[in-house]
Amino acid sequence: MKRVLFVCTANSARSQMAEALLRHFAGNSFKVFSAGTEPSEVDPRTMQALHDFGLETEGLVSKSIDSIEDQHFDFVISLCDKAHRECRHWPGSGVVMAWDFPDPKTSHDPKAFALTLQELDERIRLFVQVNSKEVKSEVKSIQPVDFYKSLADETRLLCLLLIEQQGELCVCELMAALNLPQPKISRHLSQLRKVGLLLDRRQGQWVFYRIHPLLNDWMHNIVKDTLAHNPQLLDAPRASLNDMNSRPSQGGNMCGEEKIDDQ
Known part of the structure; x- marks a missing residue:
């Protein structure tokens, strides 16, 4: 199984959403982790958005990147510029990617968390389709x-x-x-x-x-x-x-x- 790490600063919103989505779509093909460079608590609005989306939230807690710094990951995916700067040279990593999504916690839009989750949903689906041979692609060759x-x-x-x-x-x-x-x-x-x-x-x-x-x-x-x-x-x-x-x-x-x- 390929190992994927999602990283953002607080590990309270975007990286938690990405972890839940990838586990939902391809948990049998990827071993999924998330962590923060400055971890805090998972934002309750993150949990609510995941619940409304129909995703499993059990076991989602904010974690420090220091706790897994000695592990190998096939993909290290940052979800903010700060995390990317600090993790672009992850030791032993295969591919380091930068997905820069706006932090919904800084938005005044009441739908910010739901919108961020929708955008991540599309990106995760594409990631699975490109990087997993075991997951049946939803893309069809339309005649x-x-x-x-x-x-x-x-x-x-x-x-x-x-x-x-x-x-x-x-x-x-x-x-x-x-x-x-x-x-x-x-x-x-x-x-x-x-x-x-x-x-x-x-x-x-x-x-x-x-x-x-x-x-x-x-x-x-x-x-x-x-x-x-x-x-x-x-x-x-x-x-x-x-x-x-x-x-x-x-x-x-x-x-x-x-x-x-x-x-």
Whole structure:
């Protein structure tokens, strides 16, 4: 098993999130650690964000980098500039990487911890796909015919355009925007996910869909260009979405429990 160490200054937020995410996605392929150059206590907001995201938090404690300085790691990944400066020459390490994410503790945005976790989620998924041969990749080789077939249906096209515009949406938000029943929306989202155009993630009771971050550039450009040159397609759906109260993608809890379809 490859050994991965996530490092930040306090080991109270970003590195704890990264440790929990990598264990969740590839705990059988990586042995995961986190530590801080000046460790403190794990921020309660970190624990809450992980809990809301549906991740295991047991055993997450703030640790000093001094306690593991004699160990070998295949990857040492820093999550702030200060930690990178102090750990760039980790003894016996294989690869030293710098992922500089803003510290959510310094932000006044009430969603800062959740947003940081979402950004780390995408980076960790890519890390697993690139560095683990044992973990089945979620990236599929999409054939042009399948891509254009996906765009040929009006509901799937509007779902893609709305998700591209909004960044992330759940089933009930798409139901409200398109005024369509849950089974129809879920069926089309499942098809888009199976083809490889969408990626989903669970956060608590919600399942959010986004454009796959590893989608071929030319395919993603077609989706973006379609949206840019045909904004009128989303006039009515966007108005309906804006009228929706307590949207899950904005931290609300308007909808009932959702599930990922056709895993």
